[in-house]
Amino acid sequence: MADNWLSTLLTDTPQEGYDLAVLMVRTAVKMTQADPAVRGELRAVYGKDADALIAVSTVVAAHFQTVAAANNYWRV
Amino acid sequence: MADNWLSTLLTDTPQEGYDLAVLMVRTAVKMTQADPAVRGELRAVYGKDADALIAVSTVVAAHFQTVAAANNYWRV
Amino acid sequence: MADNWLSTLLTDTPQEGYDLAVLMVRTAVKMTQADPAVRGELRAVYGKDADALIAVSTVVAAHFQTVAAANNYWRV
């Protein structure tokens, strides 16, 4: 994990904000399970598990709420 | 996934905002499981699973909170 | 599903707002599982499943947060 992976919540577009939310979920997983081999196995499992896919979406949604608020919802 | 699928959170009506929230959930799933064949199988499963249907609703609700705030709740 | 089922988030009372939140959950389920027969079977199952009943309540609560904010919490 890069030393400096989250220097700002501001993005140019909602889509970049969404990508940031996805990155934030992945980083949380890395901070809990540091071993990339174990993470690789887990990803193979949950990629085929509807419940896990939906659960990941829930976390993305929560981070996107934060990022969107930070950007004032990208209103002009 | 289109290169530019989320250019704005602003919609004309709450209903269009709700549709956008549904799209955002689907995109999160695509970003986690890129293979459309696997996604198709999963959809067949969770479409008949009450727990999964409810879980999907949870994520839609979270994204709708964001979209609604972005639109100032479509107050006139 | 009616073409125009969500034209506003504004309601006269908190209770009507709560009813709207329930409607929003039901619509999310419909958008994921379009077949009313399958939905009917699922409802029979989750109506007797404490976990599912509680999970539905969670989604209602999330939508009610949105509706309540839209209505400035019905403060006079």
Added chain:
Amino acid sequence: MADNWLSTLLTDTPQEGYDLAVLMVRTAVKMTQADPAVRGELRAVYGKDADALIAVSTVVAAHFQTVAAANNYWRV
């Protein structure tokens, strides 16, 4: 369920707000499962199920967020 069970989100104290949040959870359950006998059986089950007890707490917390915001957090 009384016809008029949620006429306001305003309460005098945080504790009354908390009680209102609990009421809102119970009402959501009633709206999903109308039969009091079935609800009674379910309550007997989830009252002894740690996961269900915690899940109920989650919904109470979500409604309390709404009620607390409505009351400006009971700041004087």
Added chain:
Amino acid sequence: MADNWLSTLLTDTPQEGYDLAVLMVRTAVKMTQADPAVRGELRAVYGKDADALIAVSTVVAAHFQTVAAANNYWRV
């Protein structure tokens, strides 16, 4: 449960706010399962169950959001 257990959401420090959030979770559990003996058994179970421990954390986080907002995040 004391008659008057939640008279204010205001605390002097974030840490006291966190403690209050924990108290609010415990109280929700008490309101659902009034029997302390049953609660004791459940606590023994979920104290050794990773999923339940995480679930409790979720509810604490939700209440802490409310308490933190009430205190304007303890900004000076």
Added chain:
Amino acid sequence: MADNWLSTLLTDTPQEGYDLAVLMVRTAVKMTQADPAVRGELRAVYGKDADALIAVSTVVAAHFQTVAAANNYWRV
């Protein structure tokens, strides 16, 4: 657990805010299960459990929402 582990929600950067959110989750777990040996066993389990890893991410996301709001999203 240090006596004074949460004296402020303010951090210099989003990344430090994220680290604080992770700390808040760990503290909630400690307050529910005080025995470090039991926590160690549980961590070994959920570190290899995709569902638990995702669930931890959910709680981190909730606390990060709070911390980010406290810091006005680190907007300059």
